[in-house]
Amino acid sequence: NSATRHELLFEHLQTISTGTLNILESAYRHAGGTKIFIAGSGLQFVNTGDPIKETDEFSAMDVYSVARIHAVYAARYFRNKGLQTYVGYLFHHDSPMRKENHLNQKIVNAVKAIEKGEESRLSISDVSVEKEYGFADDIAEGILHLVQKDEVFEACIGTGKAYTIQKWLELCFTSINKDWMDFVDTNKDFVPEFKRLVSDPETMNKSGWQSKTGIEELAKIMLHYSS
Template sequence: MTKTALIIGVSGQDGAYLAQFLLTKGYTVWGSSRDAEGARFGNLDRLGIKDRINLISISPEDFRSVLVGLDQSSAQEVYFLAGQTSVGLSFQTPAETMLSNSQGMLNLLEAIRFQNRSLRVFHAGSSETFGDVGAEPAAETTLPHPRSPYAVSKSAATMLTANYREAYGLFACSGILFNHESPLRPQRFVTQKIIQGAHAIAKGRQDRLTLGRLDIARDWGWAPEYVEAMWLMLQCDTPQDFIIATGETNSLQSFVELAFAAHDLDWRDYVETSDSFSRPSDIAHSAANPSAIKAALGWQATSKMPDVVRKMTAACT
């Protein structure tokens, strides 16, 4: 039988790539945004799949809206990818961030429990929950140490998912996603800002690129690979949380250097830093140990940070 999946938050980077992936698997795909009639769904258009998605409106903070969406889609798998995704913005809108990320996931879990539905749920967790891990890469058992309202909201949603799994027997799991990029990233994300900035400078359309700290280090992967890990997690016999990452950490300066080198430019001639991008608290070093998902599901990231830079640069126009 053809499986049906509902992607709550289909318009974002991960939602679009996941929809594309599920279509290749023969799924009937439903996708939601807060206002399906008014949304543009540019990422779905960019991938050429918008007409193949059943688009509906779901506001995750509205319990009734979630109930209606579950009834309308009759999905066997639900992927919760909605919410406020910017760490920096979360310091300016902490209440909205908590509501969209934590309350939204709670409403989904409670709706499933309330209706006694037999379906599988994936929650998109975040590496931000671990905070600054130092020398020891984070594993699934690493204690949370959130350093932003965004990280707190994601920590709460991840804990809620585990609680409903243990308390009510729901097939609910969290993929703890480390940084993953693609050409679908908005330019408010620093990786896309760097890629587009280097391209614009190379084309003579821009003179300088201003960034924040360059000494921070992250584990950067390729988003289209990460959505496969999401899907694999819902094909397991039992639900389990997994870290989704490459296992390699690089500095932002290294990312910048490669982005400019792709245009035969020396980044030091064009990049300046400003304290205006600083946050009340930030993570200096983020690192992951993704060995558990490889052992259990056979998934392993094949694109590392240099590959991510190369692919994003190739997509520039």
């Protein structure tokens, strides 16, 4: 379900690249005073494992990043033409609205099923991978905060804190008094897209916004949600 696999090249071109251009051109022609927010991604930067800033170099190493980079340059082009375009570089964030193809939600759903006795095993790749565990509500507030600024137009919107997938497993399984190792199969031959992906949200923090929801609270929110 990785968004970076080559088979999604033209889908990303249509939805991210062309979709962004359609929005920007429409606003430029018909609603010049509109503020436009474009979502970037932490995945489109060179990633050494250190916290990523919005001023860091881009890296077009996969089809998803290619599309995101194109969208950012489109936003910059229209900004130079007078349109108020903002880019927020987003990192991993979750909510109970996530579909099950997202790993964190997959784990949450499996834990709920195991608690009911409906499922016994969960297959996961590399539990040592570190990423952010932001709450989508906080990130949405960050987006709204950014577009209200007149001096900052691009920023990383993230928690600035990275945790392993194992940490998420421990939190979720502890909630039902189980040991995750008794229920999870790992693939040690799997090569992850990154070992650590974390933001440096200094620009947003200095402007008055920061993520409020920690990983423990996020786990409780997702585990206790009833659809």
